[in-house]
Amino acid sequence: MALSIYDSKSAGIRAFEPLTPGKVGIYVCGPTVQSAPHVGHLRSAVAFDIIANWLRVGHGLDVKLVRNVTDIDDKILANAKEQGKDWRELAVEVEAIFNGVYESIGAGVLTRPHATEHIADMVAIIEELINRGHAYQAEGSANVFFDTASWAGYGELTRQKLENMEGEAIGGGRRAAHDFALWKAPKPGEPESASWDSPWGKGRPGWHIECSAMTFAEFGESFDIHGGGLDLRFPHHENELAQSRAAGYSFANFWMHNGLVTVSGQKMSKSLGNGVSVDEFFDQGSPAAVRYWLGSAHYRSTLDYSPNAIADAEAAVSRIQNFMGRNLDVPAGEIPKAFAEAMDADFNVPAALAVLHDAVRAGNSGDSSVAGGVAAMAAVLGIEAEVFEASPELAAKVEALLEERKMARANKDFSRSDMIREELNQLGVTIEDTANGTTWSING
RNA sequence: GGUCGAGUGGCUGAGCGGCCCAAAGCGACAGCCUGCAAAGCUGUAAAACCACGGGUUCAAAUCCCGUCUCGACCUCCA
Numbered sequence: 001m002a003l004s005i006y007d008s009k010s011a012g013i014r015a016f017e018p019l020t021p022g023k024v025g026i027y028v029c030g031p032t033v034q035s036a037p038h039v040g041h042l043r044s045a046v047a048f049d050i051i052a053n054w055l056r057v058g059h060g061l062d063v064k065l066v067r068n069v070t071d072i073d074d075k076i077l078a079n080a081k082e083q084g085k086d087w088r089e090l091a092v093e094v095e096a097i098f099n100g101v102y103e104s105i106g107a108g109v110l111t112r113p114h115a116t117e118h119i120a121d122m123v124a125i126i127e128e129l130i131n132r133g134h135a136y137q138a139e140g141s142a143n144v145f146f147d148t149a150s151w152a153g154y155g156e157l158t159r160q161k162l163e164n165m166e167g168e169a170i171g172g173g174r175r176a177a178h179d180f181a182l183w184k185a186p187k188p189g190e191p192e193s194a195s196w197d198s199p200w201g202k203g204r205p206g207w208h209i210e211c212s213a214m215t216f217a218e219f220g221e222s223f224d225i226h227g228g229g230l231d232l233r234f235p236h237h238e239n240e241l242a243q244s245r246a247a248g249y250s251f252a253n254f255w256m257h258n259g260l261v262t263v264s265g266q267k268m269s270k271s272l273g274n275g276v277s278v279d280e281f282f283d284q285g286s287p288a289a290v291r292y293w294l295g296s297a298h299y300r301s302t303l304d305y306s307p308n309a310i311a312d313a314e315a316a317v318s319r320i321q322n323f324m325g326r327n328l329d330v331p332a333g334e335i336p337k338a339f340a341e342a343m344d345a346d347f348n349v350p351a352a353l354a355v356l357h358d359a360v361r362a363g364n365s366g367d368s369s370v371a372g373g374v375a376a377m378a379a380v381l382g383i384e385a386e387v388f389e390a391s392p393e394l395a396a397k398v399e400a401l402l403e404e405r406k407m408a409r410a411n412k413d414f415s416r417s418d419m420i421r422e423e424l425n426q427l428g429v430t431i432e433d434t435a436n437g438t439t440w441s442i443n444g
Numbered sequence: 445g446g447u448c449g450a451g452u453g454g455c456u457g458a459g460c461g462g463c464c465c466a467a468a469g470c471g472a473c474a475g476c477c478u479g480c481a482a483a484g485c486u487g488u489a490a491a492a493c494c495a496c497g498g499g500u501u502c503a504a505a506u507c508c509c510g511u512c513u514c515g516a517c518c519u520c521c522a
Contacts, residue, residue, distance in 0.1 A: 229522030354468035
């Protein structure tokens with residue numbers, strides 16, 4: 001095992017060894033299902049999908065990839081109220097959209113625990129924190145806060161000192177500006193359905209505790225990799241780490257954070273109004289192109305969106321797909337060494353892509369030995385040969401037109417031949433005249 | 445104020461002490477192939493003096509110091 005991974009917590013590259021030989025547990029912070037997904041979510045999903053693939057294919061590990069769904073939170077309640085619907089209904093709707101988008105880009109995940117399924121686990125952790133003196137209940141309310149002053153390790157993930165941090169205004173029973181809510185008393189006007197019983201009174205979980213609870217439920221007291229977007233480092237991951245350690249768990253062995261997506265150098269965000277919706281991305285190119293683009297920069301780098309980015313990616317991924325389409329009969333073979341080295345160096349996908357492109361060019365130049373390797377590499381990156389099945393009617397029609405065109409060409413009636421090509425194009429069919437005759441395919 | 449990144453060709457983007465007169469992709473131009481295309485191959489250019497100025501080293505895009513510019517986070521965020 002020569003895999004090295006950059007660990008955000010130690011701020012350096014470390015050799016990766018699974019906690020349990022042969023197995024890897026990865027927990028990636030998934031969406032809070034409050035509103036539609038944006039490309040940032042896709043980037044994170046694709047990054048960790050590729051990472052999991054490589055752990056499986058390149059290292060033969062049994063990977064359990066968990067991506068949670070936070071389905072209770074302030075914004076879900078607020079947005080549902082605004083839309084005049086039950087918050088649970090909104091959460092289910094939004095989650096369905098997320099799942100659809102993840103699937104369409106080939107980054108679906110099997111294990112998707114929900115925050116609301118783990119309320120009891122969260123209550124248990126909070127009780128443990130109170131018992132250990134790391135949390136306190138506010139006087140006269142159900143609010144429970146984590147006591148940052150009681151935990152010397154607070155700030156270790158992001159290497160910040162408490163006194164340097166800006167904090168929230170003290171109120172609602174919070175003792176210090178940096179203390180964060182573990183359990184929240186319901187606010188006036190919030191639905192009864194969004195409250196659960198607890199030793200401190202009716203309420204709901206604070207933002208970070210759900211992830212701790214779900215990692216414990218899925219993996220136990222420790223697991224290999226905790227992932228998520230760079231913007232989650234603080235406060236979310238810092239707080240997760242603090243409350244988990246303070247409750248007696250060793251928690252994540254590695255912390256991995258993917259870089260953010262920017263537009264013209266600025267972070268894509270709703271408040272800036274520069275967001276490009278997922279639909280807009282899919283309008284610009286195939287899911288494969290969007291996925292390729294998301295992988296075209298190293299996962300830790302900022303990925304800047306420019307207007308022709310998807311079109312460029314489409315052209316690049318088409319080369320690979322075209323090649324694979326011509327070699328469908330070749331089964332996936334051995335992964336080239338250079339590709340493995342790139343992936344082992346903290347998942348250097350851009351460098352791995354270069355190896356893949358080199359192999360495709362070699363294949364196109366007549367080296368028939370590379371096709372199996374191309375298939376294997378493409379599988380790791382999640383690039384499939386795009387083959388669109390034609391209906392029998394369409395196929396028959398195309399075959400008939402091609403036969404006619406063949407005759408026309410034999411008779412040097414090229415204007416007729418070009419007309420047929422244009423007609424096929426109208427049908428969404430692209431043809432290629434090769435040495436072995438004319439091939440055709442359905443356009444994506 | 446604190447913490448952390450980034451600045452490499454027309455664009456995207458690897459490389460992070462010697463294999464770099466810097467990968468790969470996109471775009472441009474030319475040639476080959478083709479009836480013409482498409483796909484593909486080959487080649488070429490744009491001064492890539494690797495933000496700038498110092499330093500360390502036999503050797504620096506890569507390490508150190510300083511400067512400039514840009515970005516992220518500091519309790520909403522993938």
